[in-house]
Amino acid sequence: MAEKVLFQIKRQRDRTSDSYWEEFEIPYRPNMNVITALMDIQKNPVNRQGKKVAPVAWDSNCLEEVCGACTMLVNGMVRQSCAALIDQLERPVKLEPMTKFPVVRDLVVDRARIFVDFKRVRAWIPIDGTYNLGPGPRMSKEEADVRYSLSRCMACGCCMEACPNYNEHSSFIGPAAISQALLFNLHPTGALNQDERIAAVVSEGGVQCCGNAQNCVEVCPKEIPLTSSIGYIGRQATAYMFRRWFRR
Numbered sequence: 001m002a003e004k005v006l007f008q009i010k011r012q013r014d015r016t017s018d019s020y021w022e023e024f025e026i027p028y029r030p031n032m033n034v035i036t037a038l039m040d041i042q043k044n045p046v047n048r049q050g051k052k053v054a055p056v057a058w059d060s061n062c063l064e065e066v067c068g069a070c071t072m073l074v075n076g077m078v079r080q081s082c083a084a085l086i087d088q089l090e091r092p093v094k095l096e097p098m099t100k101f102p103v104v105r106d107l108v109v110d111r112a113r114i115f116v117d118f119k120r121v122r123a124w125i126p127i128d129g130t131y132n133l134g135p136g137p138r139m140s141k142e143e144a145d146v147r148y149s150l151s152r153c154m155a156c157g158c159c160m161e162a163c164p165n166y167n168e169h170s171s172f173i174g175p176a177a178i179s180q181a182l183l184f185n186l187h188p189t190g191a192l193n194q195d196e197r198i199a200a201v202v203s204e205g206g207v208q209c210c211g212n213a214q215n216c217v218e219v220c221p222k223e224i225p226l227t228s229s230i231g232y233i234g235r236q237a238t239a240y241m242f243r244r245w246f247r248r
Helices: 034-043 112-120 141-151 158-162 174-185 190-201 215-219 226-247
Strands: 004-011 020-027 071-074 077-080 093-096 103-105
Touching: 004 034, 020 034, 034 093, 071 158, 077 158, 077 215, 112 174, 141 174, 158 174, 158 215, 174 190, 174 215, 174 226, 190 226, 215 226
Parallel strands: 004 093
Antiparallel strands: 004 020, 071 077, 071 093
16 A cells, blocks of 8 residues: 555634644655645645545745745744655644744735835845946955855744744844844945944844844754844944934
8 A cells, every 4th residue: 555644734714714723645755845745735635534625725936945935834843844855754744834924824824024024124225226336345255154144034934933032912023134134234335224224123123122042043944143143233233322322
């Protein structure tokens, strides 16, 4: 008899419905990942009891751990489901949506809050037109390496899901937005707007709300040094407050 893999999936019909669990069994294939399994379920949405049900909804895009869209809880751990190989998971495989963002349907969540906080900290570089500005200033390899590591953020939500201070009752902007503020403060042009970003980062829900649990850096799929970013921004915030004090 062909080997089968049992999936326990937490489902929810819409934003206002109650959640419920449903089980599916699919034939095992070598090198399957969670997204492959969800695609198989979508092709034939029949649960373990043999009842045809609505296909399971989930988000995905790049399928190579770059876009951040397929973040979910896999066996209780927040991660990218495209990179979660069935051969490396305990069975049954349990899939749940992230808990820190509103559920849209099944495994799909609304991550809009992340991007609202990115806007809040001005995570972009203002440019004067689109003409060629010529070569930018040279930077050391060390600085380029730091900026590259911070630029790998894909707004997946893993760090927020793991953070005990980030939830629906808190205005904390979370480690991703803080790290992005640092990334653009380190940019030669972005540094011109450093005080604007720091003002946002020290406002309500800012860096002062970090409890230093360090869960964020443990779950980041891109190994971004989030706790270092938070510490660095904290020092920039202290300098900013002193500058404001002496300007009075």
